[in-house]
Amino acid sequence: MSKNRIIKGGFYLTIVNVLSQFLAIVVNIVLARLLLPEDFGLVALTMTYIGFITLFTNMGFGSSIIHEQSTTNKQLSSIYWLNYGLSIFSFIIIISTAKFAANFYDEPKLSAIVYVAALNILINPFYSIQYKLLERDLEFKTISKINLSGILVGSISAIIGAYYGLGVYALVIQPLVSSVVRMMLILVYKRWFPKFYFNIKEIKHMIWYSLKFKASQMSMYFERNIDYLILGKFFTSVILGYYAFAYNIMYTPVKRISYIFSEVLFPSFSSFKNDKIKIINGYFKSVNLVALVSIPAMTILAFNADLIIHLVFGQKWDGAIPIVRILCFAGAIQSISQFGGVIFSSIGKPEVTLYVSIGRTILTVLAIILGVQYGVLWVAYFLVIAKALSYILFLLVLNYYIPFSIRQLFNSLQGPMVSLFSLSTIYVLFYLDYLNVNAWTLLLLMILVALTILYIFHKNTIVGILKVLKDKSK
Template identity: 30%
Template sequence: MSLKSSAISGVKWTTTSMVIVTILQLLQLSILARYLDPTDFGLMAILMVVIGFSQAFMDMGVSNAIIHRQKISNSQLSSLYWLNIISGTLLALLVIVLAPLIASFYEEARLNNLLIILSSVFIIVSLGNQYRILCQKELLFNLMAKIEVVTASLSFIVAVYFAYSGWGVYALVFSMLTQALTSSILFLYVGLKNHHVPTFSYKHSEMKGFYSFGLFQMGEKSVNYISANIDKLLIGKMVGFQAVGFYNMAWQLIIFPLAKINPVVNKVAFPVYAKVQNDPKALNRYYSLSVKILSLLTVPILAFLSFFANDVVLIVFGKGWEQTALLVTVLAFVGIGKALGNPGGALILALGRADVGFWWNVFWASTVSVTLFIVLSYFQTVEAVAFTLLALSVTVGVIWHVLIAKIGRISYLGIFLHFSKVVVVTITIAWFAKQSVHFAQLEAPILRILLAGVVCFMLYAPYLFLVEKPLFKSFKKD
């Protein structure tokens, strides 16, 4: 099977798992929104920021170096495996030590016990993380898709059961632990059977090249996580946990297209970029194709969410989440900006330039942190945060694309023109659907959404067939 055929197969398998997992997670979010209150989701948002930030230090940032390096010995893999275990254990202990301080900072005693429980996720993930990376490197996306579906299903069952039983925020915590444990066990089983059994050895001399790559990767991940979540941290401290809950639920809707569709392409694109990193023409072709496909998939969904935020939030979360609907209207356009910029990260890593990603994220995190702190000092509303992020993504975000074009030697004009065309077309279609719904004067939210969806599909499908047909035909060429 050729590299392109493997990539297409990977996209198909990853798409299948993405659809199933997304349905389960949306259903889970919808059910839990009716049993938990905004404060519970606000608490979980802060917990996830702490845990997510710590995970950036999980393996000293060297996991992606396994994909970047086309040749790697079993001895090196063994050393990296035990590094993963050790760093995971140390991180668990660190979170336990810091838990009382974090709880004190936010003046919320419940954070202490919740963080201590969640700290075990680092040890759990470290057991199977390397084998997940190896599966991705070898383009075994059919296997990865099956594991993702199994873990999402078990996580869904646990979350709903404990939420229904009145466990509150612990339903979210237990769900996360279930997902991590199931995934780690399955990848560990597959890895020991098909890849390698780590020997009880660690050779520091073989790790020097990995550390240079990993340190920048670790720094990039940690700083990137801060910049992506500093809004929640500041809202939690300066406005309150209920506000974080409304804001985080808005991001949950916006992030679904980005977190589910983008990885379908990027998970496959990263190892593909790495394999053609020395062929500028092929790299340009694959990168352009991936960005264009992402824009066709994510932009229509985000435009629809922005125009029909009130009805979507009412259907998914129920009553009492009106503030979330207002935030979705604005944050959807922030998501559109992220959809264009997201693939650049995979390209940078594939070229071995983790240093560029690190320094960019330092700059972006600093800009976002200072700007949001000033804005919240004056306004202290989550709506102000949404509009500020939109302004920053339109202005400062342009610099990122300039870097990608220069370092990757990417011809960006065609990409930008295509992306702009898709944005204009989808916004126009969403506006027309909005007018159609208004003209129909339907009272039930589900009927309004169904009508809007039908109108959007009837207008967008011909556009894809008539205008974007050459792009899809390129998949058939080997």
């Protein structure tokens, strides 16, 4: 694959994700003002439960299509029908166990919400193969248009639903509408349709690869969602809503920034999977790009959470402020570690991501078990420690398969670490009354310091991005 095509793909996904990030912020602000913390808690439980069931019942073959690079129409048709059959099976299991989930968490409303949200499982298989074909062929410009359209329409639907009193269901219809829009557009852009053909022998090797990839995804799911599964049992839906609100803010750089690199790096690394030097250099360049945005941004948010949340979301979210302060640092760490698993998948060893994720999950579970005894804030504190240890674990495993120097790691994080230290120093001086400024001045000062450090350490990167933007505008 040409380097130019990969760069262009990254550019389009970056622009779309910047727009998506802005849209997500606006939508979250509106929904947070229209809905109650309890609604967010119930949706968090719903999505976590559905995700938990589909881990065991839905395989997902997209990874094998990308890794394989070339597949016959018969193979794709076989995968399509197998994937859809598993999706139907998943749907049946979910709706038949929804009442059990409602009883377990002592939330009577949960089963009805699950029934509606589970419809998405029947929609996704209609276009999942076509979407992966677009990814495999690095058609990121098309993917960007499709994703942005889906997010936009889904967000508008959620706001309208919340405004007209749908409550928690406004949050549920958002992914449903988004999926329908994406499905329609993908079927227009990628005119591939399955044949009435199925031969499992022809896709055995793809199934095996998908199983290994799925196993790693399962462990990553537990790492990301085990907190909801446990906390939903010990805390009320209101407290869980505060936690989900804070976690969503924490997870923003992971979803919106790391997503770009996962989408681009997996097919890109797969195209030169035998050149480990290229892969490790590409990884650390990506870490540098993610960290230069996520670390200072999350640090500023953590130190100015009172002002920002009161101003933007309203006082009814006061209970989430202490959790936001803590989890922002967990989000900064996870943003630079989340997309690392694509390296192992790209070199044909997705099972390694499984092993790493198991270790991360164990650390996360220990953090929650220790924290839940003392309250939700201690859960957040221990999660920050768990995320830091998880990243160290990932680096040790990565170094085993693709050796790298400490200098490479240091160079990729040098600027963001200086920014973190500088912003922390400013906050300590403010907290100890050595810096006599108001909240607005503190926020402005931190932004100026972060931008200055960003320019000093990443001048060439910024100039390069501006040059690309200038070239695109011609």
